[in-house]
Amino acid sequence: MASAHVLKLRKGAHLSATEEAVLSGLAQRVIAVPARRDVVSDGTSTRSVPLILDGWACRYRVLENGKRQIISLFLPGDICEPFGALPRVTGYPIGALTPLRVAWLPLEDLSRAARDYPSLNKALWWDLLLTETLVHEGMVSLGRRSAMERMAYLFCELHFRLSLVDLVRDDVFDMPVTQADIADLLGLSSVHVNRSLQELRGSGIISLRWQHLEIHRVSALCDLALWDPIYLDFGDVVPMAAPGAATG
Amino acid sequence: MASAHVLKLRKGAHLSATEEAVLSGLAQRVIAVPARRDVVSDGTSTRSVPLILDGWACRYRVLENGKRQIISLFLPGDICEPFGALPRVTGYPIGALTPLRVAWLPLEDLSRAARDYPSLNKALWWDLLLTETLVHEGMVSLGRRSAMERMAYLFCELHFRLSLVDLVRDDVFDMPVTQADIADLLGLSSVHVNRSLQELRGSGIISLRWQHLEIHRVSALCDLALWDPIYLDFGDVVPMAAPGAATG
DNA sequence: CGTTTTCTTGACAGGGATCAACACTAGTGG
DNA sequence: CCACTAGTGTTGATCCCTGTCAAGAAAACG
Numbered sequence: 001m002a003s004a005h006v007l008k009l010r011k012g013a014h015l016s017a018t019e020e021a022v023l024s025g026l027a028q029r030v031i032a033v034p035a036r037r038d039v040v041s042d043g044t045s046t047r048s049v050p051l052i053l054d055g056w057a058c059r060y061r062v063l064e065n066g067k068r069q070i071i072s073l074f075l076p077g078d079i080c081e082p083f084g085a086l087p088r089v090t091g092y093p094i095g096a097l098t099p100l101r102v103a104w105l106p107l108e109d110l111s112r113a114a115r116d117y118p119s120l121n122k123a124l125w126w127d128l129l130l131t132e133t134l135v136h137e138g139m140v141s142l143g144r145r146s147a148m149e150r151m152a153y154l155f156c157e158l159h160f161r162l163s164l165v166d167l168v169r170d171d172v173f174d175m176p177v178t179q180a181d182i183a184d185l186l187g188l189s190s191v192h193v194n195r196s197l198q199e200l201r202g203s204g205i206i207s208l209r210w211q212h213l214e215i216h217r218v219s220a221l222c223d224l225a226l227w228d229p230i231y232l233d234f235g236d237v238v239p240m241a242a243p244g245a246a247t248g
Numbered sequence: 249m250a251s252a253h254v255l256k257l258r259k260g261a262h263l264s265a266t267e268e269a270v271l272s273g274l275a276q277r278v279i280a281v282p283a284r285r286d287v288v289s290d291g292t293s294t295r296s297v298p299l300i301l302d303g304w305a306c307r308y309r310v311l312e313n314g315k316r317q318i319i320s321l322f323l324p325g326d327i328c329e330p331f332g333a334l335p336r337v338t339g340y341p342i343g344a345l346t347p348l349r350v351a352w353l354p355l356e357d358l359s360r361a362a363r364d365y366p367s368l369n370k371a372l373w374w375d376l377l378l379t380e381t382l383v384h385e386g387m388v389s390l391g392r393r394s395a396m397e398r399m400a401y402l403f404c405e406l407h408f409r410l411s412l413v414d415l416v417r418d419d420v421f422d423m424p425v426t427q428a429d430i431a432d433l434l435g436l437s438s439v440h441v442n443r444s445l446q447e448l449r450g451s452g453i454i455s456l457r458w459q460h461l462e463i464h465r466v467s468a469l470c471d472l473a474l475w476d477p478i479y480l481d482f483g484d485v486v487p488m489a490a491p492g493a494a495t496g
Numbered sequence: 497c498g499t500t501t502t503c504t505t506g507a508c509a510g511g512g513a514t515c516a517a518c519a520c521t522a523g524t525g526g
Numbered sequence: 527c528c529a530c531t532a533g534t535g536t537t538g539a540t541c542c543c544t545g546t547c548a549a550g551a552a553a554a555c556g
Contacts, residue, residue, distance in 0.1 A: 061388050063474045069391040071384050092384060135383060136319050136340060140309050142390035143317040143435030147512070178534065187391030189513055194536065196512095226311045395544070426502065437545050442504065458553095 004077030012126030027103035048104040049081040055100035077165040152225035171215040252325030260374030275351035297329040303348035318433040400473035419463040
């Protein structure tokens with residue numbers, strides 16, 4: 001069974017067996033991180049980037065008044081710093097929402113792999129594009145979707161993203177986060193998350209018990225979420241990457 | 249007088265006269281875009297990226313219900329697709345908020361320049377980091393700042409960004425956008441923007457007339473905005489860029 | 497100078513926050 | 527194995543921030 005990032009990157013480009021082996025080989029230095037601990041607390045090492053093998057993590061920010069906003073969610077198979085080489089003098093912490101298995105990918109290995117294997121390169125660009133789009137669509141949610149729409153959108157996004165790494169079966173998947181986490185993700189209060197959730201369950205579109213989400217009517221959920229597949233279904237075909245703008 | 253992008257990138261690395269000349273030379277193909285016209289309507293050409301020489305632009309998204317959210321703002325000196333080479337099969341449109349002068353930078357030229365001149369490379373990475381951080385902090389605004397705080401934050405951000413390109417004099421700068429634009433930027437209604445603006449003016453912290461913003465008490469504004477300089481003052485020193493994660 | 501866009505103001509409604517209490521679950525240690 | 531504790535989910539009551547609708551004033555524009 002291939003690990004999550006291999007499963008995910010397969011969706012971005014057709015990978016040969018060799019390339020998949022290379023990809024698996026990158027994830028050598030694996031460490032465990034307990035829930036609610038920071039993976040990186042302030043900026044990231046320039047030498048390697050964290051890859052989530054298992055569990056959920058997030059990039060977040062806590063304001064002076066104590067309010068927390070989750071900026072992006074990292075699921076199994078996600079590279080937490082997709083702008084990999086970006087030297088950060090400062091940055092937002094990345095925290096574990098659940099117990100984590102994290103692989104630290106040495107940047108040298110990663111860029112060598114990308115250089116040697118065009119399909120791998122393509123897949124990594126695809127991953128970057130996807131990550132960027134997710135952030136943008138998250139902004140649209142926070143700015144212009146109602147609480148209910150945000151919830152619905154989140155479930156659609158999770159359905160889409162977790163499908164990429166084979167963690168969805170029959171429109172059912174695990175959601176190992178608290179309602180308070182969801183609140184910080186959606187810019188709501190946890191009380192309101194609770195109520196929206198109940199309303200969504202009451203409508204028969206989903207059910208959620210024991211951190212287990214089941215989507216009964218996917219299309220109804222997408223409608224409610226103002227989901228536009230144009231933005232997230234990239235399909236299988238992605239043009240080859242041109243040279244990077246800022247690449248030395 | 250150097251053009252805006254040169255002024256901006258100077259802040260990211262020390263550039264030699266030669267490097268500045270190269271940078272200026274990149275902006276050959278200059279075109280004018282009238283206000284309210286799209287610069288790119290669906291995705292971007294793979295061959296070149298737009299650079300704003302003059303005027304304000306934005307990346308935005310319109311939901312099916314007609315609501316618009318501005319995802320990022322582009323000011324003079326900004327490269328609209330800082331992920332330059334990113335091949336987009338889909339994407340959000342970029343629109344002109346004011347009449348624009350746009351230079352289309354050929355990607356080949358850009359990456360050759362970055363390859364040949366390390367400081368230029370460093371500056372472009374710095375620019376990318378800055379852009380990324382602005383988006384993240386925008387999410388925090390939308391999710392966890394009140395209307396008043398968002399307004400204040402926006403003015404702080406603009407003060408910071410426009411200072412980079414020498415468009416601020418004595419805490420005064422032009423704001424050539426309508427209140428409806430601000431509303432779509434901050435995830436508010438235009439009516440509420442109007443009222444927040446008046447309250448802010450009434451408090452004596454700013455004045456705004458004829459699209460001319462004057463900040464009277466910068467520190468008060470920063471306090472109100474929950475402004476954290478850690479996230480946006482990168483200072484002059486930035487570590488050298490490592491090789492890109494997904495660079496072929 | 498008329499026309500259109502933008503700004504401003506008022507009245508009203510509602511979505512979501514806040515506060516507070518209680519139930520439930522899970523983990524902990526005796 | 528059970529009591530204890532802490533975290534999480536649930537509910538009700540209340541408030542207020544912000545959206546919506548509508549109309550008039552001011553400014554921009556051709």
